[in-house]
Amino acid sequence: MTSAPPQKRPQATQQLLREWPPGYGGIERVAHELAMVWGGVVWSLDAQNRSSSEQDAILACYPRRRLARTPPLGRLVLPLPSTGLWSLLRSDQPLHGHLPSIGVLLVLLVARLCRPRRRVTAHWHFFFEPASGLSGRFFSVYQWLALRVVCGLPGVITTSPLLKQELLRCGCRPERVAVLPCCLSDDQEAAALVLKRSPSSSSAHQPMRVLFIGRLGSYKRLDWLLHSLAELDQAWCLDVVGDGPRRLEFEALADQLMGSQSDQLVRFHGRLPEADKQQRLLEADLLVLPSQSSNEAFGIVQLEAMAAGVPALAFQRWRSGMGWVCQLPALNWSQTPQDLTPVLQKLAGDPALLRELGVQARLRYQQLFCRSIWLDQLKRWSNPLNSSQTPVGFRARG
Template sequence: MILQLLREWPPGYGGVERVAHELASVWGGTVYSFDAQGLAQRQQDALPVTYRRQRLACTVPLGRLRLPLPSRALWRLLRDPQPLHGHLPSPGVLLVLLLARLLRRRRRVTAHWHSFLDPDPSLNGVLFELYQRLALWGLPLLSAVVTTSPLLAQELVRCGCRPERVQVLPCCLSAAQEALALALPPRTPRQGDPLRLIFIGRLDSYKRLDWLLEALATLQTPWQLAVVGDGPQRLALEALSQALVAASAWGCVRFHGRLPEAAKQRELAAAEVLVLPSDRCHEAFGIVQLEAMAAGIPALAFQLPRSGMGWVGQLPDLDWPQTPEALPAVLQRLAASPGLRARLSVQARERYQRLFARCIWEPQLQRLYPAADATG
């Protein structure tokens, strides 16, 4: 068994939590977390959980900062000889990983580098940058670091990690999610059909749903957008969509809020294109891209420095600059060509099956941790 440590309570709704959840479904070890949002008490699990979870006592929040407090559970985690895998970014997780490595030098302690953080001139931005520098300094002290795409692996090596200790393990879907998505038929739109798009994610500023709405308002052909998710920007985005749709007269936007898994699958089954227009590198790999591609839906995302989002959904017949400025043109191209949308449906599923399917992911995972009692 392999122990895990992360900031939030898995499985949750975020990408880090879902990755930890899928690893635990294979490894079977206890998953420790700070449960920073108190999800263990406030809501049901988004996905079935079969492994043991342990909450660690932590400090009161200072902004987003949570650090572990001394406790029996923390001491057991630090002294346990079993391999430990921690999920970054999180200063608290980084601290525990380094302490675990220091206390048992032969213990296998690894980090999962999910994303880089964007620097900005605010106080939080300065603190994020300080944490990131400390994390990059500490990674070589660990047994290995796992990241989600070749682009992030190259950046970690550029930042000083030894190439032989950087491994790539893309995110994955659960077996049940994958089976449901692969069972959907490829899209076969006809001339005159509206372009059916879907956005899935938290309605927050960095997701840039506003950019997608503004791009769609420029189209000269019919389109429909389903928005799945909730967040602090929902009311503002609904108002923006109403104004833009009224001005364009070509489109229709529906805000569904957060949906149960079955309802989300129905929305995916009705869609032809997924768009994730995030402008931050901490969006490094969208698991919803995999849900879409397995279902035969191309996933559009921007090519950002220190992010693999653009790499995930690249397809042979969709050659575009992957920049915000190019989004209106590529959407118009898709809206005007049902034949292109049909070809991309096939190519999206083929890319998923070639790079991201569980039959590919599981052997990759086995190579990273060939034995639960590995040391290094």
């Protein structure tokens, strides 16, 4: 009796991205979670010089390498000739690049040209918003070029059905584009799913507890949330978790809008350890992600809230899936900035609805975004590619 030949293990997949993973941004976190499954070296252009100074937000147990690059010119960084770049281009291991980044795009293109039979794939994280001026024209040219390149790759991952539809409209072949929503780590998911809501949460005797988690930068639009909350005639309080260049500006706006009650109504916590962030989620009734740009294409913080049984509000933007992530059957609203104040007013006055939305949020997370589903989807996408077959896109429910 002859034994079956041993099965060939899939090759580890190398990744390339602009920033240093795992970091605090969505792209870095996605690359990190893929590396935890795929193994392989994660290469970075380290655009913000964090490889030597950044304290890892999440433990990274996979090899990371920094490519030599040009000094940043605005957001533009390009790889320089180096032994690391030569090693990356000569390798026959699969290569997966995270876009947008013109530096990453160029490496993907050269890798594809150098070794046509090598598996080179891309992760399309978001589309740029149309903009005027020199920078707007630059991003438009980059995006046009990026779409031409990814249309010729054997596999492209994006994060929501809305982004897949837009990639198809731009010329990508349906069988080559797959939807793989973002995910939480094992530890994050386990901690969130066991959180028990306080019996007094969302009661008529307490203010509605609103939570904002994110970088205090230009397109997050915490100012919109502050203006909307200031107009409510129901009781509320807001916890702001995160830091960034506009923090002082937002703090001043809160003082201006809330006056002497500002310190009681709005609390700026800065960056928090994971355990402290979980505590904020435990105490929250509602997460609001008031981003105005398609640069916010998903919003992983929504998953953290939904897994903990906290509903989220986000805007529906062209070329963005962030509004799709948090849609719940019991809350039918326009998902536009103009209607943020009315929907907050409605929720502040209806504790029973808030509790129902919390149940629906956790259920939606478990049905669409939980890690076991993510792992299954990733495996279904990877297997045809590992077999040198044309990848097929899997279905994203919801």
